[in-house]
Amino acid sequence: MPAQGNALTRCRDRLRAHPLAFDALLATAVLGAMVLGSFADPHGDGSGPTFGTRTPGPGSVLLMVVGAAALVARRRAPKQVLACTGAVTVAEFVAGDPAAPVAMSAVVALYTVASRTDRPTTWRVGLATMTVLTAAAMFFGSAPWYTQENLGVFAWTGMAAAAGDAVRSRRAFVDAIRERAERAERTREEEARRRVAEERLRIARDLHDVVAHHIALVNVQAGVAAHVMDRRPDQAKEALAHVRDASRSALDELRATVGLLRQSGDPEAPTEPAPGLAVLDDLLDTFRHAGLPVRLARTDQDTHLPAAVDLAAYRIVQEALTNVRKHAGTDATAEVSVLRVGRTIEVTVLDDGGTPGPGPGPADSTAAPRPGPAAPADRAPGGHGLLGMRERVAAIGGALSTGPRYGGGFRVQAILPLTTRSGEDLVP
Incomplete structure (x- = not known):
């Protein structure tokens, strides 16, 4: 089972990477379904539908091929493909006897238009397609206008428009969530960079204050010690003691400041508040x-x-x-x-x-x-x-x-x- 799942996933990814191949495969499947449907008689002999009791004519076969072939370009020109499939469907209703299910290609084309346009366009194009195809089936079909086949054309076109609109809405929702997630990630990264810059500036100020203060004291006391070393060794010793205290304080504060830069895995060092x-x-x-x-x-x-x-x-x-x-x-x-x-x-x-x-x-x-x-x-x-x-x-x-x-x-x-x-x- 896992191997089959992986194979299906690879096949799906490959088809998504090559949309034209997917559309060609879809057109072939729709053509096969229309050809099989053309051999089925929904009324049959009174006891139920029968298969093989009728055969589509050359004109119907040609219209089915044209309608299916148009679906190959459904992504590049969805409205033009819908117009083409709608035209061959109306032509089949007018001239076909027995009628072949060419409307199936128009249903797929309408779904494509609804999934790739906005909702107002879907409503306008969907209602126009439903009205034209249903009216053609009722007025030019060989069966009475109230038959189930004519109502089926209305129902299938309506469901195609609704399904395409739902897919478009879900795709827009997923894109919005992805965009918000990416924007939030960018915001977090910018905030992290800003905090790092502020912390770097704060540490730089602390280091400057520590070094400027203590080194200045060390410099002054060292100068005093050098000046009185020969004449007043006691005062020189006191100055050197101050040098030692100032340097020790500088080291302690530097150790505390640098300790802030340690990572969590580094050994801990004693720090002061x-x-x-x-x-x-x-x-x-x-x-x-x-x-x-x-x-x-x-x-x-x-x-x-x-x-x-x-x-x-x-x-x-x-x-x-x-x-x-x-x-x-x-x-x-x-x-x-x-x-x-x-x-x-x-x-x-x-x-x-x-x-x-x-x-x-x-x-x-x-x-x-x-x-x-x-x-x-x-x-x-x-x-x-x-x-x-x-x-x-x-x-x-x-x-x-x-x-x-x-x-x-x-x-x-x-x-x-x-x-x-x-x-x-x-x-x-």
Whole structure:
């Protein structure tokens, strides 16, 4: 049985791949059915139908051949084939004696038209075909107009039109389902690509913040250690200890960030939660140890922040203070404020500009340009610090403003909503 099923499937697929061969085979089958039907007498001898009691004439045979041959072109010109088969059917009703079932070819042609056109066309063409063929059978047939053969012509043409319309509707329904499935698949792929791009950008911002902050501290402390190594070894040792702590923190945060890129089958690595304002004091201590005095004012201790907002606030403070340490000068001081105002959190970082010092040169491009006395507007032209902060704030629906302060220094202020765009962690 499975072998027979496979053979039927292969035969069906082959016929679908060659529609002209299928139509030729169908025309041959219809011709055979019409020839056999022409030898049958539906009335018989009174006891039932008989076979072989009548024989079709040469004209009837010719009309059956013409009607069947026209079906070979039914896919390419369905309406023309219907007109041809309808004409030979009417001709058989007018001249045939005994009548041959040429109407069978017209039934197949009408089914083809109904399955390949719209419903209004099916109604118009179907009603016209039913009317013409039934009227020809009633008025020109050898039997009385009320016989079953004449009613059969009406019934068979009507069923052909209805069956063709049903097949067309089902085909359109299946095509619509397939098109919706393909569109949904394309939408899922586009959404997946968009999410991948957003995640790649978020990881890039995290890596930039981690590297810019910790490497800047390492650079400063290493410079201090090299400067006082001979005269004050104790201070050099303290600076090297800060270098070690900053490098360890950088490695830990890099490990946590890269751990997000691991696949499910990769071995697990210990990771820490994403930093937030809960560890803001530890962040400020790293800058104080690097020689940057930082004052803190905050009124958000009892506020539960969404994870995205918490991380964004932490990274903004980290990036802003890193820029202060690198560009504001050796005597600069900074102020950080984290305030809850209504349903927003305002994060502000200010510095007084200080005096120019031996900070990183123009080749350092890990931080954003800082206009002002100690940081010309063209400093670090390839920096991404301010751009990264703006992208972080925009991603959660906040606002960021930056610029020089009157009298010197720089200001960074971010207004962050307490509810993310996705409704994460709604704050009462």
